Amino acid sequence: SAVISQKPSRDICQRGTSLTIQCQVDSQVTMMFWYRQQPGQSLTLIATANQGSEATYESGFVIDKFPISRPNLTFSTLTVSNMSPEDSSIYLCSARGRGQRGEKLFFGSGTQLSVL
């Protein structure tokens, strides 16, 4: 199975600053995604990270607020820009494997973000 390393695991940030979260997968995967998980709520898809091109954002999420990069098949970053307390949440990187592993998602351990 794919192993996903995500960092930082947690951070406390000041309002108005930005945080970049890194995600590294140990094997080639087809798709990479970024999710947000707020307390008591389901995982909400922010965007699909596309290799070498702009990410595909879900309704309610925009590139200016959540710029995403994916320079190669196994690495992606999510930046939470100009943060406000409403951005406090867990951010999760995930990936789909290849072949028979293709339908299930592998997840990183998440980044617990608190914005003061």
Next chain:
Amino acid sequence: SQKIEQNSEALNIQEGKTATLTCNYTNYSPAYLQWYRQDPGRGPVFLLLIRENEKEKRKERLKVTFDTTLKQSLFHITASQPADSATYLCAAGQNGNEKLTFGTGTRLTIIP
């Protein structure tokens, strides 16, 4: 809009009994359903996948059913153990669409 609902926010089960978790979907015809386990401070971990043409799937003490008439999946843990305590997430997907829609999860506690 598509909705995946897990009826119980929290469920307490006596050790050794069977835990049954429910996942219902509306405005949706998923090609498959998946179940994940999430422990505190960790990302979800895949457990089982069941397709719309499958009635039941088993893996060790886990069993999943998929009823397209009731628009429901049931997730069973038999001979439950305190180590099974976690949040369990249901997710639905379509063939040819890479995205999954997740339910809010059920927090399961197995009481010794």
